[in-house]
Amino acid sequence: MYHFDEIADRVSEKSRKWDRKIIEKKFGSVPENFIPMWIADMDFKMPPELEKAFHEAISRGVLGYTYCYEEFYDAVIKWQYDMHHVTVKKDWITLSYGTVSTIHYVIQAFCERGDCVMMNTPVYDPFDSAARKQGVKSIYNSLKLVEGRYYIDFEHLKSQLEQYKPKLYLFCSPHNPSGRIWCLEELTEVARLCKEHNTILITDEVHGEHIMYGEFHSALNLTDGCENLILVTSPNKGFNLGGLKTSYSIISNEHIRNRFRKKLEQNSITSPNVFGIIGVIIAYEQCRPWLAGVNAYIKENYELFESYIEKKIPKLKVMKMESSYLAWVNIQETGFTSEEITTMLALQAGVLVENGTHFVKDGEGYIRVNLGTQKDKVLEALRRMEKILR
Ligand SMILES: Cc1ncc(COP(=O)(O)O)c(C=O)c1O
Incomplete structure (x- = not known):
């Protein structure tokens, strides 16, 4: 009934998450085909009831x-x-x-x-x-x-x-x-x-x-x-x-x-x-049915993310995402700092995640990845992360 795979035009919307100027200020010069997985904002179209x-x-x-x-x-x-x-x-x-x-x-x-x-x-x-x-x-x-x-x-x-x-x-x-x-x-x-x-x-x-x-x-x-x-x-x-x-x-x-x-x-x-x-x-x-639908979709994204990382990027450890659409990922086994990983993913792979150190204290060794987006973007981000971190 709802089409969470459908892409919303987030650029014309002037979304902070997708705005190149804002992104470049935060991450530097990222590739053209970047995938933003940072700020807690989802890429799904609003429920039709709200639009109406x-x-x-x-x-x-x-x-x-x-x-x-x-x-x-x-x-x-x-x-x-x-x-x-x-x-x-x-x-x-x-x-x-x-x-x-x-x-x-x-x-x-x-x-x-x-x-x-x-x-x-x-x-x-x-x-x-x-x-x-x-x-x-x-x-x-x-x-x-x-x-x-x-x-x-x-x-x-x-x-x-x-x-x-x-x-x-x-x-x-x-x-x-x-x-x-x-x-x-x-x-x-x-x-x-x-x-x-x-x-x-x-x-x-x-x-x-x-x-x-x-x-x-x-x-x-x-x-x-x-x-x-x-x-x-x-x-x-x-x-x-x-x-x-x-x-x-x-x-x-x-x-x-x-x-x-x-x-x-x-x-x-x-x-x-x-x-x-x-x-x-x-x-x-x-909009309760929409919320139930979006939560089911996000859960699938999380399961895809978690199992892909477990199999193909085992140096990363995903904390069980009990709620939200934000995965908290331990990167300590990679030997890089949160800053290094965030910069590397952004500049080399165009995958934009939050640096764990932005979460006040005790976030070193982590990144936060926003999974509130289309499944194909999650998969593409995983492939790029694998290539960089293999
Ligand atoms: C814990 C927490 N509180 C508040 C907010 C923002 O809420 P609001 O849009 O109502 O200001 C966020 C957004 O990410 C959040 O994570």
Whole structure:
């Protein structure tokens, strides 16, 4: 029914992922036939239901100011209930302009200059840059690698919480860059420790819609700990709607919510983007079959990627991609650094991947490969990688 093999015109779209100028600035002079597998952006055409809804909005002929109408809250409440088994009250939901910018506002709302925030590393770099840009110090809790899977070092985390008393814990769930899904026991312990140390837990659940292996638990599933929680998310990863710059938070604690909303108001984050609010509603209400289809397609891409590497490029070790469409690949046995491999793949093979060192800390020895693209591109990238790394 959906044609995920169909190529979308990403160049006319002026996609950052495909723009030669942006690419050359980041990677240098790459071959004409490059395959971009870096930024977390998928190459699939949007669900037809979304396309239709956007056309309808255009055909009304006016794009004036809008507001957060009931359908937005209803769609979020129903989505969170059906997909993540959580009951959310309308009052808890606040619209904002992208998950990353929401994290900036959260830091502004709850931290003073010189305060600390906690995060597990490696991690999505904007967590760290958001802290840095607000003059706040990041405390890094390195994830432990046990038999090729990441675990939280709770002993160390506890001592860091005691020592640094961070105001916030920026927690990526599921985890980017590894795709690790945290189990309920791990989430419970994170929430318990945050509560004990008076640290607000911020869970970024944007990757929660691409579940490949295992079961995702929203932090809202926790029976204890939700009162100290800010959940930030958007349909931007699930449905590739990043360009709409629309997202939302869920905060049950009234005091925390009011303080956060005050900060949004100070920055005039009030009415939604006309298309952004339509994007959330239609994606959540009408595009579940598309999401199921895209997840099945990505899983096939991952299986192809993993088995090809295992057979033909065994020096690379692929971490099991439990969620997302981003494969985290250990390159240590090649003897090259992440920077060297990234540059070599880009300049010699035209395969553009993320250098693991861009993920704040503990990413040396890794690259991250975006598999949210057509299968033939994944296969061609693998062939070129094999040639370079054989
Ligand atoms: C963990 C994480 N949070 C947030 C984002 C971006 O979300 P948004 O488009 O809603 O700002 C990304 C994008 O890759 C991400 O990986």
